[in-house]
Amino acid sequence: MTGGEVLGSNQLDETHDPSRRSWIASANVSGADFPIQNLPLGVFRQGGRLGEPRIGVAVGDFILDLRGIAARIEEEIEGASQFLAAPSLIPLMNQEPRVWSAVRKLIFRFLEAGSPSRHVCEPHLVPMRAAEMLMPVRPGGFIDFFASIQHATNAGRLFRPASPLLPNYKYVPIGYNGRTSTIRCSGAEIFRPNGQRKPAGQDQPDFGPSSQLDFEMELGIFLSGHTQIGQPVPIAGAWSHIFGFCLLNDWSARDIQAWEYQPLGPFLGKTFATSISPWIITADALRPFRVPAFARAAGDPTPLPYLFNAADQDAGSVDVKIEVWFRSESMSADSRPSRRIGAASTRELYWTPAQLIAHQTSNGCNIEAGDLYGSGTVSGETEHSLGSFLEITFAGKKPVAICDGVTRTFLEDGDEVTLKGRCRRSGFVSIGFGNCSGVIVPGPSM
Amino acid sequence: MTGGEVLGSNQLDETHDPSRRSWIASANVSGADFPIQNLPLGVFRQGGRLGEPRIGVAVGDFILDLRGIAARIEEEIEGASQFLAAPSLIPLMNQEPRVWSAVRKLIFRFLEAGSPSRHVCEPHLVPMRAAEMLMPVRPGGFIDFFASIQHATNAGRLFRPASPLLPNYKYVPIGYNGRTSTIRCSGAEIFRPNGQRKPAGQDQPDFGPSSQLDFEMELGIFLSGHTQIGQPVPIAGAWSHIFGFCLLNDWSARDIQAWEYQPLGPFLGKTFATSISPWIITADALRPFRVPAFARAAGDPTPLPYLFNAADQDAGSVDVKIEVWFRSESMSADSRPSRRIGAASTRELYWTPAQLIAHQTSNGCNIEAGDLYGSGTVSGETEHSLGSFLEITFAGKKPVAICDGVTRTFLEDGDEVTLKGRCRRSGFVSIGFGNCSGVIVPGPSM
Numbered sequence: 001m002t003g004g005e006v007l008g009s010n011q012l013d014e015t016h017d018p019s020r021r022s023w024i025a026s027a028n029v030s031g032a033d034f035p036i037q038n039l040p041l042g043v044f045r046q047g048g049r050l051g052e053p054r055i056g057v058a059v060g061d062f063i064l065d066l067r068g069i070a071a072r073i074e075e076e077i078e079g080a081s082q083f084l085a086a087p088s089l090i091p092l093m094n095q096e097p098r099v100w101s102a103v104r105k106l107i108f109r110f111l112e113a114g115s116p117s118r119h120v121c122e123p124h125l126v127p128m129r130a131a132e133m134l135m136p137v138r139p140g141g142f143i144d145f146f147a148s149i150q151h152a153t154n155a156g157r158l159f160r161p162a163s164p165l166l167p168n169y170k171y172v173p174i175g176y177n178g179r180t181s182t183i184r185c186s187g188a189e190i191f192r193p194n195g196q197r198k199p200a201g202q203d204q205p206d207f208g209p210s211s212q213l214d215f216e217m218e219l220g221i222f223l224s225g226h227t228q229i230g231q232p233v234p235i236a237g238a239w240s241h242i243f244g245f246c247l248l249n250d251w252s253a254r255d256i257q258a259w260e261y262q263p264l265g266p267f268l269g270k271t272f273a274t275s276i277s278p279w280i281i282t283a284d285a286l287r288p289f290r291v292p293a294f295a296r297a298a299g300d301p302t303p304l305p306y307l308f309n310a311a312d313q314d315a316g317s318v319d320v321k322i323e324v325w326f327r328s329e330s331m332s333a334d335s336r337p338s339r340r341i342g343a344a345s346t347r348e349l350y351w352t353p354a355q356l357i358a359h360q361t362s363n364g365c366n367i368e369a370g371d372l373y374g375s376g377t378v379s380g381e382t383e384h385s386l387g388s389f390l391e392i393t394f395a396g397k398k399p400v401a402i403c404d405g406v407t408r409t410f411l412e413d414g415d416e417v418t419l420k421g422r423c424r425r426s427g428f429v430s431i432g433f434g435n436c437s438g439v440i441v442p443g444p445s446m
Numbered sequence: 447m448t449g450g451e452v453l454g455s456n457q458l459d460e461t462h463d464p465s466r467r468s469w470i471a472s473a474n475v476s477g478a479d480f481p482i483q484n485l486p487l488g489v490f491r492q493g494g495r496l497g498e499p500r501i502g503v504a505v506g507d508f509i510l511d512l513r514g515i516a517a518r519i520e521e522e523i524e525g526a527s528q529f530l531a532a533p534s535l536i537p538l539m540n541q542e543p544r545v546w547s548a549v550r551k552l553i554f555r556f557l558e559a560g561s562p563s564r565h566v567c568e569p570h571l572v573p574m575r576a577a578e579m580l581m582p583v584r585p586g587g588f589i590d591f592f593a594s595i596q597h598a599t600n601a602g603r604l605f606r607p608a609s610p611l612l613p614n615y616k617y618v619p620i621g622y623n624g625r626t627s628t629i630r631c632s633g634a635e636i637f638r639p640n641g642q643r644k645p646a647g648q649d650q651p652d653f654g655p656s657s658q659l660d661f662e663m664e665l666g667i668f669l670s671g672h673t674q675i676g677q678p679v680p681i682a683g684a685w686s687h688i689f690g691f692c693l694l695n696d697w698s699a700r701d702i703q704a705w706e707y708q709p710l711g712p713f714l715g716k717t718f719a720t721s722i723s724p725w726i727i728t729a730d731a732l733r734p735f736r737v738p739a740f741a742r743a744a745g746d747p748t749p750l751p752y753l754f755n756a757a758d759q760d761a762g763s764v765d766v767k768i769e770v771w772f773r774s775e776s777m778s779a780d781s782r783p784s785r786r787i788g789a790a791s792t793r794e795l796y797w798t799p800a801q802l803i804a805h806q807t808s809n810g811c812n813i814e815a816g817d818l819y820g821s822g823t824v825s826g827e828t829e830h831s832l833g834s835f836l837e838i839t840f841a842g843k844k845p846v847a848i849c850d851g852v853t854r855t856f857l858e859d860g861d862e863v864t865l866k867g868r869c870r871r872s873g874f875v876s877i878g879f880g881n882c883s884g885v886i887v888p889g890p891s892m
Contacts, residue, residue, distance in 0.1 A: 140626060140627055141625060141626060141627055143713075146710060156709075166708050166709060168644075168651075168705055168706060168708065171642060171644075171650075171651050172642055172651075172705065172706050174706065174709075174710055174713075175710065175713055176622070176623070176710040176711050176712075176713055177622070177623040177624055177625055177713070177717070178623055179587060179623055179811060180586060180587060181586055181587055181675075181811070181812050181813075181814050181817075182675055182811055182812065184675075191675065191676035191810045193808075193809035193810050194678070194752075194808055194809060194810070195808060195809050196617060196618055196750065198614075198617075204617075204747065205614075205617050205618075205750070206750070207750050207751070207752055207808075229627075229628055229630075229637065229718075229719070230637035230889060230890060231890060232640070232890065253809070256809065259614055259618065260614060260618050260620065261709070261711070262612050262614065263602075263612060263620075263707070263711070264592060264620055264621065264622040264711040264712060265622050265707070265709070265710040265711020265712070266622075266710060266711070267589075267620075267621055267622055267623070268805070268806070268808065268809040268811070269809075271623070271806075271809060271811040272675075272809040272810045272811055273675070273810075301650065304642065304651070304652070304653050305653070306640075306653055359714070360714070360717075362639075362640055362641060362653075362714065363639035363640060363641050363699070363702065363714040363715075363717060363718040364637045364639050364640070364718045364719075364889055364890070365625060365627070365628055365714070365717040365718055366627050366628065367627075368627050371627075443676060443810055444676060444677060444678065444810070
């Protein structure tokens with residue numbers, strides 16, 4: 001697949017046709033996260049710890065167990081009985097993008113209203129409430145970027161009011177390596193980390209529970225297709241390495257981070273936990289929601305040639321509206337609903353996914369199937385489009401009122417943070433990402 | 447195993463007895479890297495790409511193929527036929543430290559002069575020259591620390607002459623997450639990375655091959671023993687998580703690093719390559735070479751309680767003398783030998799391995815078998831004890847004469863860098879680490 005083909009947003013097919021419906025009623029409900037135009041991939045199990053991990057596709061309120069129908073898919077797609085029966089998505093990710101598309105189209109055909117293959121699938125539908133979602137893959141590498149210029153500006157302003165953006169920002173897709181062992185699926189409890197902090201006015205640091213625990217609302221990108229060390233991925237071919245997308249909450253302890261991060265960057269302020277939504281929204285499903293790259297301001301530099309591609313500028317960004325919802329323990333106890341505290345679109349990111357890939361591999365670093373990127377906190381320009389408490393509360397200086405009797409500067413024990421994501425475009429069925437949730441629990445006693 | 451037991455350096459046994467010899471003559475040569483007092487573990491293969499990876503122990507000029515004798519070891523150590531027949535060290539690492547010690551003692555007994563088990567081993571000895579060493583494990587996580595105060599001072603002085611050490615240095619074991627996919631075994635070629643650089647006096651950055659390619663002389667530490675997320679490892683128990691040590695060259699592109707590293711730390715200036723020596727020198731083998739923690743200067747703060755343990759202060763550091771040897775392409779062509787360009791001991795590191803573990807897990811981050819730490823560049827106080835060209839040449843300002851007609855500021859294509867490591871102590875047989883080598887080759891054309 002060449003870059004041009006991949007980058008074009010005109011490659012829509014029957015799986016994007018808004019008139020198509022499923023024989024599964026819950027998939028046809030207006031506003032459902034998982035209509036048949038979505039068909040995200042994940043790994044689930046039933047029966048608790050002893051249940052075996054299986055690959056599934058989300059459709060309405062059900063999971064279609066792909067292992068159960070792998071032999072049927074093998075009749076049309078060679079190798080499917082192997083790569084769809086695996087306990088992880090890695091073997092599928094290691095196929096060519098045309099294989100991912102072929103699997104998608106076949107499942108679409110099976111699930112479409114009137115499909116003669118309905119009887120093949122029905123025995124392999126698992127109600128979502130009866131399944132536990134697992135990590136879709138264990139990423140070999142996790143890189144967190146800093147792609148929202150608005151977030152970079154907001155965060156920088158707290159430290160350098162006169163010149164919030166550093167000189168490299170508009171040239172370099174800034175990123176750093178994260179910790180993979182603590183990436184957890186939505187629903188996992190988040191332990192409040194202990195760490196060293198040195199509050200202003202204190203001579204010496206001390207050690208204790210973070211008092212500035214924060215969330216970061218991000219888009220996750222799962223990569224695929226091994227490359228060789230020493231062989232950069234040109235930007236024109238980068239989309240063929242994107243398997244799909246998820247939501248990602250890069251939990252952050254701002255007090256630990258502030259004291260530790262010079263000169264080598266964030267470490268323990270981040271490594272205690274990262275949460276992701278369990279369903280990978282495929283690059284194919286996102287095709288209708290591709291949009292032009294962020295419009296750089298007059299006077300901004302043109303990206304260097306290795307980061308510039310006309311097709312990427314035309315349709316290389318994605319328009320995912322991400323929202324962050326908050327509920328405190330007391331709100332839960334009173335059965336009060338979560339409150340939305342921020343919303344922004346990934347179309348406002350300064351760098352496209354292809355630019356991130358071209359940059360990350362530009363030094364010869366390889367890609368492995370399952371590698372995960374975080375976009376960095378997605379923030380927009382208004383006070384309601386901020387993706388972290390750091391920004392919403394000006395680093396804790398200005399508490400925010402969530403609802404009656406509940407204000408916050410940072411997260412307290414029992415607080416639940418939920419990210420939701422959705423793509424909408426006139427003339428298409430909107431698709432959702434499912435939830436990425438976590439509840440803060442106290443860390444171990446010291 | 448409790449921390450006190452583990453930390454004591456008095457737990458020497460017959461495997462440390464300097465009077466013992468092997469029936470393998472090359473293991474008894476004075477100054478050999480691999481006498482029977484060492485017995486490091488690695489993974490090797492024969493027969494090229496199709497050869498299967500096998501666990502081996504280095505002894506003299508040979509590798510003892512542990513898979514070959516796993517059934518015999520099983521007679522005395524339950525489970526050995528499983529964990530020693532694996533293609534990776536992870537299953538062995540997942541055993542308790544007492545199992546590691548039992549395997550070591552049994553192999554020592556087999557290889558000792560006069561052993562009745564000689565005939566068991568002889569068919570499973572592979573000459574080192576006939577084997578290819580592979581990565582001993584694929585680390586799930588790689589963290590590079592900054593534990594040499596001398597290196598931190600030298601590097602800081604280049605940017606902040608008046609106050610080279612940042613205020614957090616003496617409190618926080620500074621570290622950052624590295625990239626695992628580009629960690630390679632000694633011998634792998636190192637591609638010169640391309641990247642963005644912005645030389646002083648230039649208005650805009652450009653993109654091209656790094657012109658400030660450097661090495662970093664480090665100690666590697668392989669961890670073991672899974673822990674749970676949210677459960678920090680107390681410093682007293684940290685040594686039970688140390689499987690062993692290697693040499694590590696954290697190749698660095700200083701020009702790329704300088705332009706990209708604010709505000710989130712090193713990224714593409716590091717991720718193109720890391721080299722390690724293939725043999726893991728076990729924590730048991732290093733026992734005689736444990737030394738007191740670095741003596742802090744008067745006025746330096748006492749480590750915070752979670753980083754302080756009396757036994758660790760007494761014997762928590764290790765004394766590994768690491769040397770860096772250099773040979774240019776022209777020196778190789780003329781059959782001129784490598785020249786030593788630096789040497790320093792890990793006893794000069796400001797933080798002990800146990801402090802690094804206690805710190806890394808203090809926020810609740812877990813450990814997984816195979817996790818790798820780099821110590822950070824090991825530098826001493828003299829001009830001959832510097833572990834990077836950055837320090838040796840004052841960031842390229844003062845070229846160093848290597849030998850007749852060869853001077854360097856940074857690495858050129860064809861240059862070979864080799865790290866060597868050795869432990870010596872009066873009354874004990876010295877042990878070596880083997881080599882960690884890499885040759886610089888041009889990167890892909892742009």
